[in-house]
Amino acid sequence: MMKNEIIEISNISKVFRTDFYKKPFSALENVTFSVARGQITGFLGANGAGKTTLIKIIMKFIAANSGHIAYHLRGDSWREICLSIGYLPERPYFHPHLTGREFLEYMGRLNEMKMSAIVEQVKNLSVRLRIDHALDRKIKSYSKGMLQRLGMTACLLHDPEFLILDEPLSGLDPLGRKEFKNILIEERARGKSIFFSSHIVPDVEEVCQQVIFLEKGGVLYQGAIDELIVQNLKPNFWFVLNDFDETSIVDMQQKFALMNLSHKEKLTSFEVLPDQKEHCLKYILDKNYSLHAFGQVRPRLEEIFYKIKEEHF
Amino acid sequence: MKLLIVARYTFLEIYKSRILLNVFLLSIGLALVSALASALAYGIPSRVSLDLGMGLSSLSSIGIAIFLGVGLIQKEIEARSIHLILSHSISRISYLFGKILGMLGILFVNVLMLSAVTLGMYLFLGGVFSSMILWSFLFTFCESILVLLLVVMFSLVANQVLAVLFTIGIYACGYGLEGIKDALFVRLRPAFMYALTLFEHVIPNFYKLNVKDYLLYEHKLPLGYLTHALFYFLMYAVLLSVANAWIFSRKNLD
Ligand SMILES: Nc1ncnc2c1ncn2[C@@H]1O[C@H](COP(=O)(O)OP(=O)(O)OP(=O)(O)O)[C@@H](O)[C@H]1O
Ligand SMILES: [Mg+2]
Numbered sequence: 001m002m003k004n005e006i007i008e009i010s011n012i013s014k015v016f017r018t019d020f021y022k023k024p025f026s027a028l029e030n031v032t033f034s035v036a037r038g039q040i041t042g043f044l045g046a047n048g049a050g051k052t053t054l055i056k057i058i059m060k061f062i063a064a065n066s067g068h069i070a071y072h073l074r075g076d077s078w079r080e081i082c083l084s085i086g087y088l089p090e091r092p093y094f095h096p097h098l099t100g101r102e103f104l105e106y107m108g109r110l111n112e113m114k115m116s117a118i119v120e121q122v123k124n125l126s127v128r129l130r131i132d133h134a135l136d137r138k139i140k141s142y143s144k145g146m147l148q149r150l151g152m153t154a155c156l157l158h159d160p161e162f163l164i165l166d167e168p169l170s171g172l173d174p175l176g177r178k179e180f181k182n183i184l185i186e187e188r189a190r191g192k193s194i195f196f197s198s199h200i201v202p203d204v205e206e207v208c209q210q211v212i213f214l215e216k217g218g219v220l221y222q223g224a225i226d227e228l229i230v231q232n233l234k235p236n237f238w239f240v241l242n243d244f245d246e247t248s249i250v251d252m253q254q255k256f257a258l259m260n261l262s263h264k265e266k267l268t269s270f271e272v273l274p275d276q277k278e279h280c281l282k283y284i285l286d287k288n289y290s291l292h293a294f295g296q297v298r299p300r301l302e303e304i305f306y307k308i309k310e311e312h313f
Numbered sequence: 314m315k316l317l318i319v320a321r322y323t324f325l326e327i328y329k330s331r332i333l334l335n336v337f338l339l340s341i342g343l344a345l346v347s348a349l350a351s352a353l354a355y356g357i358p359s360r361v362s363l364d365l366g367m368g369l370s371s372l373s374s375i376g377i378a379i380f381l382g383v384g385l386i387q388k389e390i391e392a393r394s395i396h397l398i399l400s401h402s403i404s405r406i407s408y409l410f411g412k413i414l415g416m417l418g419i420l421f422v423n424v425l426m427l428s429a430v431t432l433g434m435y436l437f438l439g440g441v442f443s444s445m446i447l448w449s450f451l452f453t454f455c456e457s458i459l460v461l462l463l464v465v466m467f468s469l470v471a472n473q474v475l476a477v478l479f480t481i482g483i484y485a486c487g488y489g490l491e492g493i494k495d496a497l498f499v500r501l502r503p504a505f506m507y508a509l510t511l512f513e514h515v516i517p518n519f520y521k522l523n524v525k526d527y528l529l530y531e532h533k534l535p536l537g538y539l540t541h542a543l544f545y546f547l548m549y550a551v552l553l554s555v556a557n558a559w560i561f562s563r564k565n566l567d
Pocket of ligand 1: 016017018025027045046047048049050051052053054090199567
């Protein structure tokens, strides 16, 4: 039976000893979480939270001091596991003297692909990732964004079932970010599980179903983004009024606690507490103010994280 | 075999970095210089050019082995390009020896080109062919293999500068051992002699692999000596390979 988790991380701790006379630095402490199969999981955390360190441990580049990782991928041997993982490093930097095409062929052959399959995949992917024009140039002439695109191509080349991406959106222009996000969504639709780190909350909110929030080497939250938002929904109501004059505002402020009051050209917007919403709406209608729009406030993931963080520390 | 894939692309990469172009220019330079030297210097012209050619091939392969070898793995670790490679389905050991094999390919081409030029000049200047010349080139190649394995090993445990210094140090010691043992100072002190013999079992005796002098003075070496030296080389190559594999498979690659 296929498990719902594609990878399970249990109690991983990692201590770095930089110099023997310095105090050992604990980068990860008892990190436990799992990544859901068939979904996009965002791995959020500030700079230095330990995201890259954990990904390196998952990929076995460095050893953890304690803990265990279970991979529920095709095959049991590490060789087979690698065949079903596509990995994009944090700082994509490849062999400068090879051309992009040679490099991709190299990667494909390491993953036991046939030359004909490599050629076919490179043709399709490079167009999709808009790197096809540069494939016959040496990698050392690539810009940062181009390296990122080449790295992503290499990552998808062997059609792995699980993508592990360390900050895939960094170094890309706004259009590129959009394209990469679409690719993540498309790849999920094709049945892949995706785990990617980022410190940009709106990006994660946009494409992910699941989120893991790492802070100073520990997991603060893990689970579905929707649940997190529902749990933290403070259903304030917002109103936008047209041509709302100064005296009416003062009038209204005496009756209701108006929050986040702001003006933009002819529009005035504010929020009221949930228990005042009917009352407030009735008041506006009675007074014949020109109501432009109203609705329930949906908090942004970012604010929720600030809140969780405050509660935690 | 994945090892061969790594070797192939390592060779391709170093080749494309134009190092072999330098070797090519070097061999042309060598041809010119040896032509010039044999005309000007005392001694039999063919011999002078042979001496020069062999010296230069040995020097250039040791040089290439050390200065490209020190970055062979280390540079990939520092640039972290190693992460992407190892995320593919290849074992660390295959990767390590693939890199080394690719580099050996470069060294081989280097020795081959310089040898061909040297031999060509030698025969052109009227030298008589001897199989010892080929042995000498073979040993030049063997020597550079040991140096490469040494410098890779040191680069895995120390920084690049130290790795280069250690390797040059060991190379120099390995060469000097034979000479020191002959010194009167040492011969009179058995303890010293004993220490040196012990030392000799740890440090490869590069002198054993140098048959150039025999060749130049037309001493024939018995085949037994040559095969013994070859075995000696193989033993060290295997030993150093095992050490490299042991270190690399345990190394933290962050
Ligand atoms: N090799 C190392 N030696 C010592 N400390 C290290 C080492 N690698 C990472 N660290 C420390 O571990 C902590 C976590 O680093 P890590 O690179 O995992 O952060 P990150 O979450 O990926 O941050 P960013 O968003 O900036 O990429 C940092 O404080 C870093 O200084
Ligand atoms: Mg990072």
